[in-house]
Amino acid sequence: MVYLSFFQIVWIIVLVNFPTGTIGDKVNIGVSYPRFPPDVPSLPQEIVDLYKKYGIGKIRIPPIPDVLEALRGSDIDVALGIPNEDVETMATNFDFATFWYTQFIEPYVHDVKFTFMTVGNEAIPGERGSFVSPAMRNLQTVLDNNGVGSSMHVTTAVSTNVLDFTIPPSAAEFTIEALNEGLDKVVEFLQYVASNVLMVNVYPYNDYAADPANIRLDFAQFTANEAVIVDDTLNYTNLFDATLDAFFWALERANGSDVRLAVAETGWPTAGNGNVTTTALASTYNNNLVKHVVNYNGTPKKPGQGGLDAFIFSLFDENTDPDEDRRNFGIFNSNLEPAYPLFSANGNKHF
Secondary structure (H helix, E strand, C coil): CCCCCHHHHHHHHHHHHCCCCEECCEEEEEEECCCCCCCCCCCHHHHHHHHHHCCEEEEEECCCHHHHHHCCCCCCEEEEEECHHHHHHHHHCHHHHHHHHHHHCHHHCCCCEEEEEEEEECCCCCCCHHHHHHHHHHHHHHHHHCCCHHHCEEEEEEEHHHECCCCCHHHCCECHHHHHHHHHHHHHHHHCCCCCEEEEECCHHHHHHHCCCCCCHHHHCCCCCCCCEEECCEEECCHHHHHHHHHHHHHHHCCCCCCEEEEEEECCCCCCCHHHCCHHHHHHHHHHHHHHHHCCEECCCCEEEECCCEEECCCECCCCCCCHHHCCCCCECCCCCECCCCCCHHHCCCC
16 A cells, blocks of 8 residues: 655645646647658757757657667656567566666666656557566566656557447447457556556547548548537547547446546658648648647546647658558658648747
8 A cells, every 4th residue: 555645645636637738848748759760860869859949848769778868857758668579578577677677767767757658559459468467567566666656657558459449439348359468457457556547549540541431531630610429418529539538438348447548649641541641631630639639628528637648650750660551650851840830949839
């Protein structure tokens, strides 16, 4: 049993009720660091300086020491990912979890603002799925043993593939496959820890591209002026919130009603799929996404929950990604110039 002091309780209340939006010169939204370098890769320090120039307040990164070095003293919130290939070893070997901490967290813990530790990305369902929860537990224990467990959310990231239904949201439940391959244990873990956040990858683009006859473009792009889905008493004007609520319904049905959500990935590609992947559509989606997250006040199912951690995928086009569908999501060109207007330089806000 963990007991909190009066001052810790007050601080938690402040954090929960503090409105999202801009914090100082930072925009309260993140962008994923490239897993696969662009054609003309920049030095990590140049990229971190790019985040600072445009006031991007959060970054999601793989464990790259040079990037962690560049993030020292940056005041950028960092979501650090444990690669899928390390999940099984972290689950079965506590010493490896300790080693991982000493390599990628401990040297930077006083100078880098770690907020999330994401154990695997879309590892559930799959052959590594059953190892995700024990890996999370081992990492949480290591963090607790080193006195930093309360300041970092240990989580994993899942896609909508773990859901049986997303429309209407109230019909959503987790697939038997996902539950049997480790998601049930992840939900159980998150339900009973203070850092109870599940990361989800939300791509309205994927839903629209797969079924344009039944998914309205304005619903996918935050531009609908009316409720597109009416789910009993809940009205949805955008697919992003409908997807989040689908996860909330599924979590309730899996005994995870206290688990919160963060968005690990979202975005819209500029090319690769004809007229549904254009710069104009990508710009519309991501600009409206930023406005939505900056002014976030919950979903129709969970109203009044100010604050949502979300990360745009991705900083650059990742032209060497083996998955061709993920190559054209960059919001900056490899010359560090914006692919389209989204964030304003030097702290000037345009949304």
